[in-house]
Amino acid sequence: MISVPRIAASSYSNTAPLVWSFLYGSLRGSAELIMDTAPARSAELLAGGRVDAALVPVFSYQTISNVRLIPNVCVGAKERVRSVCLVTKGCDLADVRNVALDVSSRTSAALTKIIFREFIGREPFWIDAAPNIDEMLANADCALLIGDPSLRINESNGNTPFRKFDLVELWRENTGLGFVFAMWMTRGQASPLDFAAARDEGVAHIDEIAANYTQQIGLDAAELVDYLGRSISYSVSDEMSAGLELYFKLANKHGLIERNLPLQFV
Numbered sequence: 001m002i003s004v005p006r007i008a009a010s011s012y013s014n015t016a017p018l019v020w021s022f023l024y025g026s027l028r029g030s031a032e033l034i035m036d037t038a039p040a041r042s043a044e045l046l047a048g049g050r051v052d053a054a055l056v057p058v059f060s061y062q063t064i065s066n067v068r069l070i071p072n073v074c075v076g077a078k079e080r081v082r083s084v085c086l087v088t089k090g091c092d093l094a095d096v097r098n099v100a101l102d103v104s105s106r107t108s109a110a111l112t113k114i115i116f117r118e119f120i121g122r123e124p125f126w127i128d129a130a131p132n133i134d135e136m137l138a139n140a141d142c143a144l145l146i147g148d149p150s151l152r153i154n155e156s157n158g159n160t161p162f163r164k165f166d167l168v169e170l171w172r173e174n175t176g177l178g179f180v181f182a183m184w185m186t187r188g189q190a191s192p193l194d195f196a197a198a199r200d201e202g203v204a205h206i207d208e209i210a211a212n213y214t215q216q217i218g219l220d221a222a223e224l225v226d227y228l229g230r231s232i233s234y235s236v237s238d239e240m241s242a243g244l245e246l247y248f249k250l251a252n253k254h255g256l257i258e259r260n261l262p263l264q265f266v
Contacts, residue, residue: 017202
């Protein structure tokens with residue numbers, strides 16, 4: 001019996017175009033796919049050798065030994081991401097004293113610390129938290145939310161005026177660059193599957209994918225098509241690649257990673 005590659009990815013809506021082909025399209029049956037709500041879980045599976053490749057938050061590239069990037073396939077954004085944001089109860093980020101960090105992705109948590117330290121010039125107190133906005137803001141001035149829970153946050157909640165700050169907008173305002181949040185990675189010498197072909201097929205079915213997430217997320221299909229088709233970038237532009245290198249440089253500068261390993265691709 002021929003074994004198929006095992007791969008892992010988060011179950012957020014923005015990863016769906018990258019895995020649709022393996023679940024429903026022409027690559028169905030070519031891989032065993034493990035999905036979890038937390039992107040960090042995919043990194044754990046790859047680090048433990050339990051999968052052949054995983055769609056992993058890019059921060060983990062610097063922490064998993066002997067890992068290589070699969071080129072030009074990502075979850076990222078050029079100007080605005082919408083699903084990775086800082087939320088306050090109305091105050092500006094310059095006035096934030098403490099931040100509740102969604103522990104689901106170390107990439108976004110590190111980006112938040114870079115934004116405060118490098119661009120805002122202050123060091124709030126950091127609190128690790130589960131992604132529940134009410135509980136987070138009960139204990140902190142500001143909350144980091146990622147993925148679909150972030151899409152559900154409106155800039156008002158009864159008598160509480162929420163303010164949302166898009167992390168990619170903040171990053172771009174200060175660097176002029178786009179941002180890469182996650183990429184396929186493997187510890188092998190070659191890619192076990194054609195992830196670019198899977199991406200292209202999934203992107204071609206964004207309307208169908210959006211329709212499947214409307215009830216779960218609480219946005220209508222047109223909003224989700226706009227989010228998946230315009231806000232999210234699934235290919236790595238030169239500007240986004242430069243953003244990734246700068247992110248690692250600043251993460252190293254601020255002590256968030258021990259060393260800045262050069263990018264190595266399969």
